[in-house]
Amino acid sequence: MLSDIEISRQSPRRPIGEVAQSLGLTSQEYHTLGDAKAKVQLNVLPRLANKPSGKFIVVTAINPTPYGEGKTVTSIGLTQALHALNKKVCVCLRQPSMGPVFGVKGGAAGGGYAQVVPMEELNLHLTGDIHAVSSAHNLAAAALDARLHHETRLGAEEFQRQSGLSPLHIDPERLLWPRVTDHNDRALRQIEVGLGRNNGPQHSASFAITAASELMAVLALSCDLKDMRQRIGRLLLAYDKSGAPITAEMLGVAGAMTAVMRQAIEPTLMQTLNGAPCLIHAGPFANIAHGNSSIIADEVALKLADYVVTEGGFGSDMGFEKFCNIKVRASGHQPDCAVLVVTLKALKSHAEVHQQDINAADLTALQQGFANLAWHLANIRRYGVPVVVAINRFPQDCEQELAWLQQAAITAGASDCVVSEAFAKGAAGATALAEAVLTALQQPAQFHYLYDPDAGLEQSLATLTELGYGAAGFSLSAKAQQQLQEIKQLGAGSLPVCMAKTPMSISHDAKLKGVPRGFTVPINELKLNAGAGFVTALAGNVMTMPGLGLNPGYLHIDVDDDGNICGL
Amino acid sequence: MLSDIEISRQSPRRPIGEVAQSLGLTSQEYHTLGDAKAKVQLNVLPRLANKPSGKFIVVTAINPTPYGEGKTVTSIGLTQALHALNKKVCVCLRQPSMGPVFGVKGGAAGGGYAQVVPMEELNLHLTGDIHAVSSAHNLAAAALDARLHHETRLGAEEFQRQSGLSPLHIDPERLLWPRVTDHNDRALRQIEVGLGRNNGPQHSASFAITAASELMAVLALSCDLKDMRQRIGRLLLAYDKSGAPITAEMLGVAGAMTAVMRQAIEPTLMQTLNGAPCLIHAGPFANIAHGNSSIIADEVALKLADYVVTEGGFGSDMGFEKFCNIKVRASGHQPDCAVLVVTLKALKSHAEVHQQDINAADLTALQQGFANLAWHLANIRRYGVPVVVAINRFPQDCEQELAWLQQAAITAGASDCVVSEAFAKGAAGATALAEAVLTALQQPAQFHYLYDPDAGLEQSLATLTELGYGAAGFSLSAKAQQQLQEIKQLGAGSLPVCMAKTPMSISHDAKLKGVPRGFTVPINELKLNAGAGFVTALAGNVMTMPGLGLNPGYLHIDVDDDGNICGL
The missing domain is CATH 3.10.410.10 (Formyltetrahydrofolate synthetase, domain 3)
Structure with missing residues (x-):
């Protein structure tokens, strides 16, 4: 089988303008960036406001294991299969961080024959949205430290006299806003800044990866530009010496931050390997943030397509829960169906099977590990949402185990349980999954929240x-x-x-x-x-800045003599 | 008079594809990013290799003063005037850093009726090249610290056993590679990194602004992708414990850095207010680096246009000197003519006239300050290049002083000395300058370097x-x-x-x-x-990280309800 990047590069692509038009965007509602990417313009939102919404399908998983369950591959494969069945479908995904691309993971554009293309665009800068988030975030940090510097250096009264601004009396012990970078950079986890002459006051500080920036969550949860501007104004940057909050609005930096993110609020249109539309937008962490792509992309997709596929980070206890309790509350768009991704390997891993035995047939271990799947099934159904279980198949998987798992999942309450071979076969490998989802969508969901804030x-x-x-x-x-x-x-x-x-x-x-x-x-x-x-x-230590490992991904990445990026 | 951003927004723009075609790019040699920007593809270079070059005009200045001499306004105004005279002209400029945009300067897209448009695109992300430089630069820093971390943690032998890589034995006392960010962030000038458990080794470090990154100079001085890849490989990141150099190639990060900069190597095509083509590319500092835009942009422009205007940073002792002794050596493209920008205010400032008197007529002070202009005239002529002096006129300027200065400059060796009113009048205000430059170009330059390395x-x-x-x-x-x-x-x-x-x-x-x-x-x-x-x-302390002042530019920037950026 070819590598992901070879498959991505060899696949014919539709001109992105054609993809945009097929989704139903008018030529005033997007602008193309080369022939592979387009930015959706926000002027589309008022036109769509009163249109009915398509069906909303959320892909989630059991608790993740080191083997990788293939949630993104399944999301893209399902989209490709629906597209091949002539359904009007769009997939909404998060933009991958470059940190993991150069660290271990190698990319997050799907894989095999279920990919968003071109994968090297998706995995690197794309249209610069993550850079914009980093830049706007760090502008606030620089502004906060500069204000602290000048007020400390001059004293409040003299500061006011010279600047004409009211002093903020920032408490240097209660600075809340870290800096961010889109790299895995362990050495920046805990730092001391403001050293040297006239650079102070000195204080401890930290960098997080940009996906962990609150601004990234703001981008994902904003309903429009005005909403984003207001949310940015409310960002809590520090407390003053009396314990009162200091916001980005009070620092006078919220407008400039919004200007920096002016283009980032526009979702990026790409396509799957078989030319189905894909909206890439925002990429918040699924632990300290809510781990779902943007409300604006969902809104555009739901009003223009009949079926919208999206995914939440990690398992249903995390990304799906936050999708329901945080994102749906902000967007109003409730899920109509969930797809729960599982692999035989992952279930055996939950039965504590060791790595050397993980590919061997072991029905007992599978049955033991099944408890985790059953829990996630029940968890999703608690929200009133029907669930299709997708078994992401690996070549070595045992037919007997697959058959047992399918039956067990249905018995445990799944609308259906089907084997997906999207990685190896693309759309054709996910046809059964697509059909199971279409059937499940015939029963209307009875969505409700888990709790009332x-x-x-x-x-x-x-x-x-x-x-x-x-x-x-x-x-x-x-x-x-x-x-x-x-x-x-x-x-x-x-x-x-x-x-x-x-x-x-x-x-x-x-x-x-x-x-x-x-x-x-x-x-x-x-x-x-x-x-x-x-x-x-x-709950426990959550790492917001990954580190590079012993054999980091960057070692394998290069540009060949024809200008092609290789090794992703 | 309207503000810069109002003029920029109200001006009709040619579709950028039309600008590209008028410059002589085929549709395979650029791709558009919306209707205002295009990326020039590197496949244009082989086609142009054997074409003759147009005339190369370098805009420089006397030693800068706090009043601003208007070098960029003059470069753009001259281009607009040549374009209006139906000459095939292109201007090559550096991309502005966002640091000064949010700090004090407010932008570097020209000003008044001599601008590159849309100015809010040029002054903010543009096409992400500066972000790409920051990201590639910081990837090397993260990789270096991670390698130091793992080799220190495990010891050289165990590191080799576990990673399969040869240890580099990095000397933690001789780390040479800072980190960068495209902001004015004083608190990051001197920092301590690697604090906390398992994040070390702890060491002192610093951030510079991205314009000060050696990678930015690499981008500007590379002749093609292969050259850039090799230059990145040669970057000196640290010394090992035996005093031997550790390069990006040895760390295995040069390929990934090049991949991150794969699109940044493509110049960005924009246009002046009257639709003349403008190539924006790279933005190295003019103190610790050479302060000129890219060789690739120059190459494209010189082979496609009959007249190419560019500018070097600061005065002729800095940007022009480095243009000649560093850039021409790497590119082979010698200057045919220089334009030396001066203002009455600046000359009086060199005569130590105080700010409160700077706008008053004072021929004695002007005559005294003229020595600085005469020195720069002689300095440029030392390189065998004819010089046209452009007096960037301000409304309060005294006619008598202007007349004296014109005569004095010609007597001192200028090919001509003309008044430019490009700021207030656009192309029409720089027609005399354009004609003087065309006349000067009739005498062939006798270019030679100042020294032999x-x-x-x-x-x-x-x-x-x-x-x-x-x-x-x-x-x-x-x-x-x-x-x-x-x-x-x-x-x-x-x-x-x-x-x-x-x-x-x-x-x-x-x-x-x-x-x-x-x-x-x-x-x-x-x-x-x-x-x-x-x-x-x-020679002396050179600040590579500016700070935000008491009344920073970001205070005035916002996004209005229609999504327009204001306050730039």
């Missing part, structure tokens, strides 16, 4: 941990209790919760495989994301 | 300081002497010199106005830029 943060946390995870409950550290009081005082006690926990277990503890019970989720910290509009609850 | 660095420094600045000579600090020996040992002793000194004086000392004599240029440091292909000689 108006009941307050503690109640939301209780419902999320107990009903959402099957925990005994949650505990708040002293720090988190203090933060809870502050958040309430700021009038933000009714925002939805965004749980930052390990994705490897339903619980907060990566070591608890299968379906853990009786655990208590320890919340160490609560962080108000006033711009994004949620409160992140940190 | 093959004579060795010390001789180059002697000639540059004595002949180039009129200094008594130069001195090397103990550190610089040590560095000189290292550079020679690395076989780089015959590279051209890139002087990093104040632009405000012909000398190294900003306080020495007019035409200083008898000074000795103190070289504190020599820095090998093995990728860019020059040795930077630091």
Whole structure:
């Protein structure tokens, strides 16, 4: 089989303008960037406002394992199959971060014969949206430090006299806004800045990867430009010496940040290997943020296509939960069907089968690991959404195990369970999945939220941990209790919760495989994301800056004499 | 008069494809990015290789003053005037950094009725080239720190066993590669990284603004993709514990860096207010780097147009000198004519007239300040290049002074001296300038370099300081002497010199106005830029990271309800 990049490069592509027109965009509603990418213009939104929406299909998974379950491959494969069945379909995906591309993962454009093309465009700069987020984010950090510098250097009174601005009295001990970069850069996790003469005040600081920027979540959750401008204005950057919040609006930097993101708010149109439209937009983390692509891209897709496929990060306890409780609340677009991706390997991994035995037939282990799948099935159905289970097939998979799994999933409540071979066969490999989804969509979903944020943060946390995870409950550290009081005082006690926990277990503890019970989720910290509009609850250490490993991906990447990028 | 952004927005624009075709690009040789920008494809280079070159006009200035002399306005105005005279002309400019846009300067797209449009595109992301340079640069920094981390953590032997890579034995005391960001961020000038558990080793580090990245100079000086790949491979990142150099090639990151810059190597086509083609490409500093736009853009422009206008940073002692001694050596494209920009205000400033009196008529001060202009005239003529002096006129300028200056400049050796009103009147305001340039071009230039790098660095420094600045000579600090020996040992002793000194004086000392004599240029440091292909000689402190001031530009920038960026 050819490599991903060879398949991507050899595939014929439709001119992107043709893809745009086929989706229903008029020539005033997009502009092309070369022949492979287009930016959708926001003037399309008012025209679509009163159109009915297509069906919304959310792809999710069991708890991820180191083997990779193939959620993106399945999302793209399903889209390709629906397109091949002459359905009007569009897939909405997050833009990959360059950090993992040069780190380990090698890319996030799908794989095999289920890809968004050209993959080297998707995996590198694309249309610069992530750069725009980094730049706007770091402008706020530079502005905050500069203001602190000048007010400290001159004193409040003299600062006011010379600048004509009211002093902000920033508390140097309570700076909340890190800097970001779209690289895996371990050395920047914890740093000290403002050293040397006239560069201070010195203070500790940190860099996160751009996907972890609250601005990335803002981009994904904004309904239009005005909404984004207002959310940016609300970003909480620091506290002043009296404990009052300092926002981007108060610092006077929110307008410039919005200007930097003026083009990033426009979704990027690309295509799948068989020419189905794909909207790429935003890429927030699925732990400290909500892990879904943008509301604006969904809106455009849902009003123009009859079927829209999207995916949430990690398993249904994370990306799907946040899709429902955070994104649907902001967008109003409820899911009509879920696709739950699973592999035989992943289920055996949940039964603690070791790596050397993971490809061997082992029905007992499969049956034991099935509990994790059954939990995710029930979890999704708790939201009133029908579920089709997609088994992402690997060449060595045992037919008998596949057959058992299909039957077991249906018995456990799946609308259907089908084998997907999208990686190896593209659209043809996902036809059965597409047909199962079309059948499932005939029963209308009865969507409802898991919790009501108006009941307050503690109640939301209780419902999320107990009903959402099957925990005994949650505990708040002293720090988190203090933060809870502050958040309430700021009038933000009714925002939805965004749980930052390990994705490897339903619980907060990566070591608890299968379906853990009786655990208590320890919340160490609560962080108000006033711009994004949620409160992140940190259960354990969540790494917001990955590091490069021993054999990083960049070693293999180069440009050949014809100017082609190779090794992705 | 309207503001710059109003003029930019109200001006009718040609579709960029039409501009590309009028320049002589075939539809296979560019791709459009919306209707205002296009990327020139590198496949154009072989087709043009044997075509004759057009005339090359370099715009330079006297030593800059805080008032702004209007070099970019003059470059664009001259281009507009030549275009209006039906000459086939193209202007090649550097891409502005966002740091100054949000800091003080507000933009670098020209101004008034001499602009590259749309100015908000030029001043913000444009086509992402600066982001690509930042990203490729920081990938190398992350890779270097990660390698140091893993080799330190495991020890050389175990590192080799686990990774299969040969250890580099990086000396943590001799890391040479900073990180960069395209913002004015004072707090990042001097930092400590690698703090906290498992993030080390801890060491001091710094951020520069992206324009100061050696990669930016590499982008500007590369003749094609292969050349850029090789230059990136030669970048010197650190020394090992035995004192041997560690390059990007040795770290295995040069290919990935090139992949990140794959699109950045393509010049961006825009247009002036009256529809003349403009190639925007690269933006290296004019102090620690050579301060000129790219060789690739020049090559495309010179082979397609009959007249190419470009500008070098700062005064003729800096950008023009480096244009001749660094860029021409790499490109082979010699200048045919120089335009020397001056204002009455600037000359009076060189006569030490204070700000409150700067607009008043004062022929005595003008005559005294004229010495600076006369020096730059002679400096340019030393290279065998004819000079047209352009007086960038301000409304309050005194007719008598203008007349005196015109006569004095011609007497001092200018081919002509004309008043330019490009800012207020666009092409019509620069017709006299265009005609003077066309006349000057009728006498063929007798270009020659100032010094021969093959004579060795010390001789180059002697000639540059004595002949180039009129200094008594130069001195090397103990550190610089040590560095000189290292550079020679690395076989780089015959590279051209890139002087990093104040632009405000012909000398190294900003306080020495007019035409200083008898000074000795103190070289504190020599820095090998093995990728860019020059040795930077630091005469005094050169700031590579600006800071935001008391009333930064970002305060005024916003996005209106129609999505228009305002306040630039």
